[in-house]
Amino acid sequence: MSEADKGAEQSNPLVGLRDRIDELDTNILQLISERARLAQEVARVKLAAGGDAVFYRPEREAQVLRAIMEKNIGPLDDEEMARLFREIMSACLALEKPVRVAYLGPEGTFTQQAALKHFGHSAVCVPMSAIDEVFREVEAGAVNYGVVPVENSSEGVVTHTLDTFMNSSLQICGEVVLRIHHHLLCGENTRQDKITRVYSHAQSLAQCRKWLDAHWPMVEKVAVSSNAEAARRVKSEWNSAAIAGDMAAELYGLTKIAEKIEDEPDNSTRFLIIGNDSVPASGTDKTSLVVAMRNKPGSLHRLLAPFHCYDIDLTRIETRPARSGVWNYVFFIDFSGHKDDPKVQYVLREVESLAAELKVLGSYPKGVL
Numbered sequence: 001m002s003e004a005d006k007g008a009e010q011s012n013p014l015v016g017l018r019d020r021i022d023e024l025d026t027n028i029l030q031l032i033s034e035r036a037r038l039a040q041e042v043a044r045v046k047l048a049a050g051g052d053a054v055f056y057r058p059e060r061e062a063q064v065l066r067a068i069m070e071k072n073i074g075p076l077d078d079e080e081m082a083r084l085f086r087e088i089m090s091a092c093l094a095l096e097k098p099v100r101v102a103y104l105g106p107e108g109t110f111t112q113q114a115a116l117k118h119f120g121h122s123a124v125c126v127p128m129s130a131i132d133e134v135f136r137e138v139e140a141g142a143v144n145y146g147v148v149p150v151e152n153s154s155e156g157v158v159t160h161t162l163d164t165f166m167n168s169s170l171q172i173c174g175e176v177v178l179r180i181h182h183h184l185l186c187g188e189n190t191r192q193d194k195i196t197r198v199y200s201h202a203q204s205l206a207q208c209r210k211w212l213d214a215h216w217p218m219v220e221k222v223a224v225s226s227n228a229e230a231a232r233r234v235k236s237e238w239n240s241a242a243i244a245g246d247m248a249a250e251l252y253g254l255t256k257i258a259e260k261i262e263d264e265p266d267n268s269t270r271f272l273i274i275g276n277d278s279v280p281a282s283g284t285d286k287t288s289l290v291v292a293m294r295n296k297p298g299s300l301h302r303l304l305a306p307f308h309c310y311d312i313d314l315t316r317i318e319t320r321p322a323r324s325g326v327w328n329y330v331f332f333i334d335f336s337g338h339k340d341d342p343k344v345q346y347v348l349r350e351v352e353s354l355a356a357e358l359k360v361l362g363s364y365p366k367g368v369l
């Protein structure tokens with residue numbers, strides 16, 4: 001370094017710090033490129049193995065992200081670091097073969113946000129107008145995977161998703177949990193003192209009910225097909241507002257009148273990734289089942305006993321009326337463990353002997369991010 005440069009560095013410490021950042025960026029660039037070349041090599045090995053090469057490997061991605069979170073020593077927090085690596089992996093996978101994902105649209109919904117959180121921004125995400133359409137696109141092979149909402153922490157289960165599973169051959173191959181923040185939004189032409197109507201999806205209106213009653217008791221609440229549709233409508237109306245999330249606000253260029261208006265501070269929604277292939281164990285997995293029981297006293301107790309016996313942690317149980325008979329019920333059960341674990345296999349055999357019908361919807365890595 002010349003005397004003049006030293007002088008400049010002393011007088012402006014930013015110069016030296018930025019030089020070091022430039023140096024590190026060059027190293028990071030080389031390392032990412034090297035990683036991408038290895039992913040290309042992985043793709044060649046997969047293709048050489050013959051058969052239907054499966055490029056997207058959810059269990060491997062979960063392991064990579066968990067390892068990163070474990071090794072991270074800050075100052076970036078674990079989630080932030082994992083998000084960066086999620087994008088690197090997403091780009092590497094796109095080099096192997098771009099993954100196509102159908103989600104419950106339209107553009108700007110929380111389901112799109114969940115798809116991007118899970119697959120990263122290099123995935124090609126295609127909006128569908130209904131949950132059944134997402135299933136159909138995956139079944140038909142028009143896309144590789146689908147993303148559908150399954151439950152919300154304050155509003156409960158998305159019954160339509162569970163019902164669609166009953167008649168589908170698809171497997172669950174992942175889950176994503178998204179913190180849901182709702183905002184009250186208006187367009188450029190909205191007269192904020194003249195708002196008489198609020199549009200949103202029925203679930204979002206319910207999730208913000210107390211806030212609306214406290215702050216806007218007189219407005220008409222209009223349920224529409226999605227939050228993104230609510231956002232689209234207010235863009236051209238001067239006396240309406242919408243309740244929607246950040247993606248919809250950005251997409252339609254809306255202004256936030258009030259932020260994070262959801263009644264429950266940790267309001268979150270769980271989404272499922274659906275696909276055609278089953279997923280090998282990642283080490284920390286979940287399994288989802290649908291079980292039809294004959295309607296006899298004590299049948300739920302008998303059904304749950306094997307889980308207790310083998311010390312398997314149930315994470316959710318949901319009851320839905322079966323389509324086949326008026327008084328028969330099916331249970332949707334989620335538990336910790338993978339269907340290939342010996343303990344889980346014992347339980348599945350016992351449940352099968354008790355149930356009128358048992359369908360394993362899939363074993364998949366527990367949501368990492």
Ligand SMILES: O=C(O)C(=O)C[C@]1(C(=O)O)C=C[C@@H](O)C=C1
Pocket residue numbers: 039042043055056057058060061064088089090092093096
């Ligand atoms: O390990 C693999 O099978 C890869 O294809 C590599 C890689 C990665 O970038 O780490 C990319 C995509 C897969 O979904 C999982 C991991």
